[in-house]
Amino acid sequence: MSLTFRSADSVAFDIISLGEIMLRFDPGDGRVRTTRRFVVWEGGGDYNVARGLRRCFGKRAAVVTAFADNDIGRLLEDFILQGGVDTRFIKWAEFDGLGRNVRNGLNFTEKGFGVRGAKGTPDRGLTAAMQMKPGDIDWEEVFGKQGSRWFHTGGIFAALSETTAELTIEACKAAKKHGTIVSYDLNYRPSLWKSIGGLAKAQEVNREVAKYVDVMIGNEEDFTASLGFEVEGVSEHVTGLQVDNFKDMIKRAVADFPNFQVVATTLRDHQRLGRDMLARRRVPRSQPLAEAGNLRPRRRR
Known part of the structure; x- marks a missing residue:
């Protein structure tokens, strides 16, 4: 195995991730269909990698994503900040007051119990993240001027839409151009x-x-x-x-x-x-x- 990292003092971040971050609704030991109370927090497969490295190992982490600019989006931002992950690369989409044009993703999840498996019910249509496209992010700023030793993304974000697939390819190319290690799930x-x-x-x-x-x-x-x-x-x-x-x-x-x-x-x-x-x-x-x-x-x- 031979991975060549950019030096830590030459970049602003150790890890940058690209992906959708949704507001997760957890009914505890109950079922989504019958509960009257949820605990909420943020979650996303690609983001979780960056947050984990920040919280467990103190690495400098940032996330690239998009939110509708409303109270739900700002709640998600607050969760991310509490996790110590930098938010400077978040793209904010103007909210139309209804969600007809852009929304923030919700994910209702329940634990498995006995023979009943865990279950997730995402509500992520028309989200700001799934509407991201090539050109939305200044990758020269992200990987050139700011810089990161590692970049992580994955197939879930790539599959959200035709444009997120194109953006994923664009991001990986830019990361490699600047000598950043690229991981992909x-x-x-x-x-x-x-x-x-x-x-x-x-x-x-x-x-x-x-x-x-x-x-x-x-x-x-x-x-x-x-x-x-x-x-x-x-x-x-x-x-x-x-x-x-x-x-x-x-x-x-x-x-x-x-x-x-x-x-x-x-x-x-x-x-x-x-x-x-x-x-x-x-x-x-x-x-x-x-x-x-x-x-x-x-x-x-």
Whole structure:
């Protein structure tokens, strides 16, 4: 593995993420359909990476996203600031007073219990983030004048609309131009890609993004569906996963995209969590999480 970082004193940030941030509604131990009370906070897959690095390790973090300029957007901004993440790159969209033209995303989530799985009900149509497009963000300011050692984004944001897909590619190109490490979480969601071209569009976009990625993250379904790799025993409908076959697929991914310095994935088989990581031009190695730094699986929250 060989990742070359920009020096810390030459940039303003250690990590910048690009993605949608929604207001999350949590009914506690109840159900969304029956509760009369929610606890709210902010959340977004790409943003969570930046916030986690800020809160856990004290890294300088910033987020690139967009909000409708109303009280909900300002509440989200306040949550982000409380997490210590810089908000200077947020794009504010004028609110029309109704939400006919632009909104902020809401995400209603409930915990699983017993045989009942966890469930999420997003309400994210017409959000400011999904309307972001190439040219909205001054990437020369973000990665050139300000600068960051690491940039993270993923397939959920890319799948929100035709324009967010284009913006994701634009951002990754700009980051690489300025020597910033790029990580990308494939995170394939068929429901998001369905209305903008489905599986074919997902592969078109993700294979273009992959050209600029140093650290690629995804599970077995992500690599087969998002990048179009087909290896015996591995498909987008994975059952009875054969780990050796999956390792073969990772080797092929690195062969097709030699810019990949690290490929990281989590595999679950019979409720056992595992970790796999591939360093470029090295044999993939797998290790149960329980043996990796004394980590222990945690219940989903």
